[in-house]
Amino acid sequence: MNDARSGTGAGAPTVLRMILGRRLQEARQSAGLSLDDAAKTLRVTPLTIRRLEKAEVGLKILYVEKLLETYGAGRQEIDEFVTLAERANEPGWWHPYRDVMPSWFTAYVSLESGARTLRTYEPQYVTGLLQTPGYAGAVLGGGFPNDNEEDLQRRVELRLRRQGLLTKEDAPTLWVVMEEAVLHRVVGGSEVMREQIDRLLEASELEHVSVDIVPFAAGAHVGACAPFTYFRFEERELPDIVYSEILSASVYLDQRADVVAHLEAHNRLSLKTSSADSKALLNRMRKEYS
Secondary structure, three states: OOOOOOOOHHHOOOHHHHHHHHHHHHHHHHOOOOHHHHHHHHOOOHHHHHHHHOOOOOOOHHHHHHHHHHOOOOHHHHHHHHHHHHHHOOOOOOHHHHHHOOHHHHHHHHHHHHOOEEEEEEOOOOOHHHOOHHHHHHHHHHHOOOOOHHHHHHHHHHHHHHHHHHHOOOOOEEEEEEEOHHHHOOOOOHHHHHHHHHHHHHHHOOOOEEEEEEOHHHOOOOOOOOOEEEEEOOOOOOOOEEEEEOOOOEEEEOOHHHHHHHHHHHHHHHOOOOHHHHHHHHHHHHHHOO
């Protein structure tokens, strides 16, 4: 990904496709072949091979088989890889929502679905994975003011479906750090805010979810920047990745220096508060919305 903006719409890579792309790259390098060497095998440009390895395009089965044969893979290994490649080329569960999802966000949903650990920093709003329907509707309604009612409801539905990963048997670890300002920003009215705070308190009791609130008293700190999400995966082929966004686009970072900087920022932010203090603040704010 390397500081690049995300893929294009429904063509954005699934995590499995990213993993297989990395495996193709490793197989080529283990065989001592360059991008040019691999390209000559398929009679394509080196850029085509690079895009296959970077999961920027779908995995053409004929290409995959020919490349693996060139790299010296056995028949069983090739067959197993092809089976995975066919799965990787299938649209993600979010595909039906592509018309109401920004093209640069499709890769995020795939990363979120495949991550083992997620760490988020939110200076403005509750993270999407913990939003209630009412809060999500108000946030998305403000973010997409020209939506008709049907499109808005589908955006909310997509956000709520994403939350299903937290109730899976093998649910990932979610560590949320939010600014206290999030709780003072009245989104959707007092009743919606009260329900949202109840949801945060409920989520904070889950073994695999942590909710930390950085209080105003913390003053200036390293996290005073754009929201970001840090992803870590079980698969050795995938590096840790950080996602950050601006108004109309996003950036995905996998360079070690960038990832480490964000991870350290998240660690330092968490030191500004504690679980007990965060729950006390949530309960205090809930009373203000009663």
